[in-house]
Amino acid sequence: VQAGDDLAALIADAADELRDGDVLVVAQKVVSKSEGRTRRLADVHPGARARELASEQAKDARLVQIVLEETAELLRADHGVLICETHQGLVCANAGVDMSNTPGPDVALLLPEDPDGSARRLRAGLRELTGARVGVVIGDSFGRAWRLGLTDVAIGAAGIDPLEDWRGRADARGRELQATEVALADELAAAADLARTKDSQEPVVLIRGAERAVTELDGPGAAALRRPRALDLFR
Amino acid sequence: VQAGDDLAALIADAADELRDGDVLVVAQKVVSKSEGRTRRLADVHPGARARELASEQAKDARLVQIVLEETAELLRADHGVLICETHQGLVCANAGVDMSNTPGPDVALLLPEDPDGSARRLRAGLRELTGARVGVVIGDSFGRAWRLGLTDVAIGAAGIDPLEDWRGRADARGRELQATEVALADELAAAADLARTKDSQEPVVLIRGAERAVTELDGPGAAALRRPRALDLFR
Numbered sequence: 001v002q003a004g005d006d007l008a009a010l011i012a013d014a015a016d017e018l019r020d021g022d023v024l025v026v027a028q029k030v031v032s033k034s035e036g037r038t039r040r041l042a043d044v045h046p047g048a049r050a051r052e053l054a055s056e057q058a059k060d061a062r063l064v065q066i067v068l069e070e071t072a073e074l075l076r077a078d079h080g081v082l083i084c085e086t087h088q089g090l091v092c093a094n095a096g097v098d099m100s101n102t103p104g105p106d107v108a109l110l111l112p113e114d115p116d117g118s119a120r121r122l123r124a125g126l127r128e129l130t131g132a133r134v135g136v137v138i139g140d141s142f143g144r145a146w147r148l149g150l151t152d153v154a155i156g157a158a159g160i161d162p163l164e165d166w167r168g169r170a171d172a173r174g175r176e177l178q179a180t181e182v183a184l185a186d187e188l189a190a191a192a193d194l195a196r197t198k199d200s201q202e203p204v205v206l207i208r209g210a211e212r213a214v215t216e217l218d219g220p221g222a223a224a225l226r227r228p229r230a231l232d233l234f235r
Numbered sequence: 236v237q238a239g240d241d242l243a244a245l246i247a248d249a250a251d252e253l254r255d256g257d258v259l260v261v262a263q264k265v266v267s268k269s270e271g272r273t274r275r276l277a278d279v280h281p282g283a284r285a286r287e288l289a290s291e292q293a294k295d296a297r298l299v300q301i302v303l304e305e306t307a308e309l310l311r312a313d314h315g316v317l318i319c320e321t322h323q324g325l326v327c328a329n330a331g332v333d334m335s336n337t338p339g340p341d342v343a344l345l346l347p348e349d350p351d352g353s354a355r356r357l358r359a360g361l362r363e364l365t366g367a368r369v370g371v372v373i374g375d376s377f378g379r380a381w382r383l384g385l386t387d388v389a390i391g392a393a394g395i396d397p398l399e400d401w402r403g404r405a406d407a408r409g410r411e412l413q414a415t416e417v418a419l420a421d422e423l424a425a426a427a428d429l430a431r432t433k434d435s436q437e438p439v440v441l442i443r444g445a446e447r448a449v450t451e452l453d454g455p456g457a458a459a460l461r462r463p464r465a466l467d468l469f470r
Contacts, residue, residue, distance in 0.1 A: 078468050091382075144379065145379075145380040145381075145469045146461070146467065147462055148461070149397070149398045149460060150416065151422050153382070163384045166434075180433060182385055182386075182433070183379075187429050190386065190422040191429055194422050194426055197447075198417070199405065212432075213429070226382065227379075227381050231383075
């Protein structure tokens with residue numbers, strides 16, 4: 001996938017037959033590539049803050065400069081890890097800036113500027129090309145504060161109920177459920193990650209049978225999954 | 236499911252035909268119920284610390300007392316939420332103590348004392364009853380520090396590679412992958428949660444086709460997913 005490629009057309013060509021209610025989980029990397037979200041390290045001139053952080057954390061100062069440019073707030077810099085809130089409102093390592101599976105050596109890949117917008121455009125494109133009303137999730141691999149390993153989460157979504165709300169509904173015994181919202185979009189992203197490996201170059205996974213998560217309208221997108229600052233206990 | 240029930244026998248009876256390489260994701264609630272991990276609120280006498288916290292956080296002091304007894308370290312008490320590290324080493328709200336879908340009104344359900352041990356026993360029981368070498372994941376719904384909504388994670392596992400290690404391996408272009416371990420056990424738990432709803436009373440989900448995650452030996456279990464204290468940037 002190259003900058004300028006029509007990702008909806010590529011997916012529509014590759015998919016056998018899309019149906020209403022299908023969910024397509026698309027890897028952030030191909031979305032970013034198609035949107036030209038790359039930076040060459042050779043073109044980056046690190047500032048004083050980037051050089052200082054890079055030295056402390058034993059990282060490439062040019063990469064740190066890119067990370068800082070993508071960052072709204074640096075939460076932690078420790079153990080060689082930068083935990084950032086990105087301008088998109090996502091909290092993740094290195095502001096989502098990636099150096100693996102990028103378009104070339106010394107090319108960094110950045111997150112899409114507006115991942116929910118990317119998902120909406122993909123959904124509309126697929127609707128136009130195939131007639132199917134699918135849900136689209138853009139997945140990326142994030143770490144967790146208290147657990148090892150990465151799981152894929154939804155950084156963008158369209159036509160998906162991101163948070164299934166069970167609050168106030170009853171359990172099977174009629175007792176009111178405790179505050180429960182299921183992060184469906186994240187679970188779809190995680191499920192899709194099981195169907196490929198890190199070196200399989202399979203950027204899109206089709207999930208069939210999850211119609212429960214697919215909505216008529218584009219909906220609020222993955223933005224609905226960001227924990228508001230007022231409910232953040234760990235910053 | 237009642238205290239003392241043989242969960243392996245119940246699952247073997249209910250499953251059509253288990254095969255080598257199948258993964259069974261079992262809800263924590265039925266594991267805890269079968270192990271008798273319940274407390275009646277009426278039997279609990281809250282101490283001073285529980286009464287104080289309950290008053291501050293507008294919670295039932297008897298429930299808070301149970302939560303404190305299950306807690307090794309209280310990380311946060313804010314917005315009516317207690318974030319605890321349990322004696323099992325899990326970081327979650329209310330030390331995993333649950334009041335929904337429990338065996339009766341005013342009965343709290345606690346986490347299994349040793350969820351990896353529970354998973355190993357289930358696996359051995361299923362092997363004996365069916366001959367199949369399956370992987371077992373015990374799933375529970377956890378919140379996340381910076382994202383809204385719950386996703387199911389693995390609190391126990393046996394016969395599962397909990398963390399697929401890609402460190403030092405190459406990406407599709409031959410470039411060394413950045414530090415990447417995939418929390419496979421958590422992704423299996425999340426995928427299973429998509430196949431049921433909070434009121435569907437379906438405590439076990441069979442995942443077929445994830446042989447990649449299933450191991451010959453019981454392995455390290457979900458304990459391998461706990462972030463060591465030295466790598467914890469948010470405590």
